[in-house]
């Protein structure tokens with residue numbers, strides 16, 4: 164699809180300066196310099212005027228919005244890896260192409276997942292807090308104070324052995340964890356062999372046998388509350404749960420109940436069911452040292468965000484040059 168004039172591109176959030184500069188050069192770009200999240204009404208107005216919408220994970224691109232779009236809207240080039248905020252089927256029905264930005268944030272997200280895997284059993288946030296709130300005063304080293312749990316030699320169970328899950332497995336192996344995973348399908352034998360990974364067809368069985376569970380699958384109808392009250396109850400009381408994927412893969416209320424009852428030892432969460440709201444009960448559990456909470460920042464590196472912007476630009480350019488954009492998301496492929 165070739166446009167004679169520059170495509171009108173509506174970007175919903177502030178992006179790194181160099182990405183915005185390039186977008187201004189290439190497109191008729193409407194930026195959001197104040198970074199105020201756009202309202203549903205503003206998004207409706209935008210899709211009635213722009214050729215390309217560049218949303219992020221904080222925008223809801225649902226069926227109603229897509230149906231309200233004008234005929235000129237051809238492409239939704241999301242500045243995100245996950246695409247659960249977009250109704251891909253509704254877009255396909257309207258002939259709108261959807262793209263995302265995979266790969267470039269894999270390693271950053273895996274790093275932060277590993278950071279949580281280390282932080283929760285080793286009480287990193289609690290320890291850091293001691294010196295932050297007490298203005299540097301503490302009683303000094305003690306043989307029995309601030310004891311956490313060793314992760315070396317333990318078993319990690321990864322749910323979703325895709326790009327990020329595999330990158331987490333590589334890191335975890337280097338930290339002396341044995342790798343277990345559950346995925347829609349088994350990964351190729353070479354990857355399994357390199358990671359010395361054990362595949363569990365049954366998620367239930369894996370949950371009962373591992374010490375740390377890492378959630379790395381997308382949010383889809385099939386993964387909604389995949390970690391339900393029943394499945395959380397299968398985990399060992401000494402085990403930990405880390406989620407850097409999407410909040411709704413875990414039944415958050417059930418997780419809170421499990422943590423309060425001591426049915427699992429702790430959790431590290433970067434994502435929440437009702438972002439940006441965080442359940443106050445989770446905040447309280449964080450204050451008690453039972454969970455470590457991060458504000459959805461697993462992919463937050465400047466390098467990653469610039470690369471994501473570059474991918475968005477390539478997807479838009481390729482589309483308007485008449486080719487299939489490299490990161491096209493197809494319906495029913497989530």
Ligand SMILES: NC(=O)C1=CN([C@@H]2O[C@H](COP(=O)(O)OP(=O)(O)OC[C@H]3O[C@@H](n4cnc5c(N)ncnc54)[C@H](O)[C@@H]3O)[C@@H](O)[C@H]2O)C=CC1
Nearest residue numbers: 244245323324325326327346347380381385407408461462
């Ligand atoms: N916290 C953050 O800042 C970030 C979070 N993410 C999240 O991480 C997710 C994963 O990203 P990638 O690894 O790049 O995706 P990917 O598509 O490479 O991997 C996802 C894996 O999950 C598996 N899967 C899907 N449905 C499943 C199910 N029902 N049961 C078991 N396995 C299932 C897939 O087969 C695939 O192997 C994204 O969808 C996004 O939600 C991604 C980037 C940053």
Ligand SMILES: O=CC(=O)O
Nearest residue numbers: 220243244245462
């Ligand atoms: O959560 C972030 C993403 O890009 O997906």
